[in-house]
Amino acid sequence: MAEPFVVFGASGSGSVPIEAALSLIDVPYRLEDFAPWEGQEEADRLARINPLRQVPALALPTGELMTESAAILIWLADAYPDARLAPAVTDARRPAFLRWMNFVSSAIYALYWITDNPARIAEDEAVQADVKTRVFDRIATCWAQMGAQLRPGKYLLGEDLSVLDLYVATASRWSPGRRRFYEVAPALGETMRRVDGDPRLAAIWAERFPFSPGWER
Numbered sequence: 288m289a290e291p292f293v294v295f296g297a298s299g300s301g302s303v304p305i306e307a308a309l310s311l312i313d314v315p316y317r318l319e320d321f322a323p324w325e326g327q328e329e330a331d332r333l334a335r336i337n338p339l340r341q342v343p344a345l346a347l348p349t350g351e352l353m354t355e356s357a358a359i360l361i362w363l364a365d366a367y368p369d370a371r372l373a374p375a376v377t378d379a380r381r382p383a384f385l386r387w388m389n390f391v392s393s394a395i396y397a398l399y400w401i402t403d404n405p406a407r408i409a410e411d412e413a414v415q416a417d418v419k420t421r422v423f424d425r426i427a428t429c430w431a432q433m434g435a436q437l438r439p440g441k442y443l444l445g446e447d448l449s450v451l452d453l454y455v456a457t458a459s460r461w462s463p464g465r466r467r468f469y470e471v472a473p474a475l476g477e478t479m480r481r482v483d484g485d486p487r488l489a490a491i492w493a494e495r496f497p498f499s500p501g502w503e504r
C-alpha cells in the first residue's frame with residue numbers, strides 16, 4: 288500500500304489550509320509538526336525535509352516532496368476533482384482562481400519572512416519596528432486590492448468552496464489581523480465568516496487554528 292500523505296506543518300501556519308483541504312478530500316494523512324522560528328535546532332531538523340527551512344511541505348504517497356503552499360493546494364484540488372475544491376482547467380473561473388492563489392502566496396505570504404524576524408533585513412531595533420509596521424500596511428493594501436476586485440458569491444469564486452477560501456481564511460488571520468482585513472476588504476468579510484463557521488472545518492480549526500478569545504484582534 289502507498290504511504291499516506293505527510294504534512295510538515297505547524298498550528299496556525301500555512302499548513303492549516305492544506306490540512307483542511309486533505310480533510311475535505313477525505314484522504315488519510317499524517318502530521319509532523321515543526322516550528323522553525325523556535326530556534327536553529329528546529330530549523331536544522333526541518334532542513335532535512337525542506338532545505339529552505341519552511342513549513343508547509345507535503346510528502347506525496349509516491350514519496351515526492353512538495354513545498355509552496357499555493358502549489359500544494361492547487362495540486363491537491365486538481366488531483367482530487369471529485370472534492371470540487373477548484374474550478375476545472377476549462378472553467379471560466381480558472382484564471383481568477385490561479386491569479387488569486389498566486390497573489391496570496393507571492394504578494395502576501397512571502398512578506399512574513401520579513402515580519403516574523405525583521406532582524407533578517409535590519410540591525411537596528413527601531414528600524415525593525417518600522418519595517419514591521421510598513422510591511423503590515425503593505426499586506427493590508429494587498430487584501431484591499433483583492434477585496435476591491437473579487438466579487439464573491441457564497442464563496443470567493445462563486446457558489447463552491449475552493450482551496451482559495453481555505454487559503455484566505457487562514458492567511459487573513461495573520462498580522463495585521465482579521466479586524467483590519469474586514470476594514471480594508473469589507474466585500475470579503477461575510478465569505479470569510481462563512482468559511483470560519485463551516486461545520487465541515489470545525490475540527491480542523493479547533494485543533495490547528497482555534498478561534499481563541501480575542502483572535503480577531
Ligand SMILES: N[C@@H](CCC(=O)N[C@@H](CS)C(=O)NCC(=O)O)C(=O)O
Pocket residue numbers: 300301323324340341342343354355356357392396397399400403
Ligand atoms: N512560500 C512559502 C512560505 C512558507 C512560510 O513562510 N512559512 C513560514 C511559516 S507560516 C515559515 O516556515 N517560516 C520560517 C522561516 O521562514 O524561517 C509557502 O507559500 O509555502
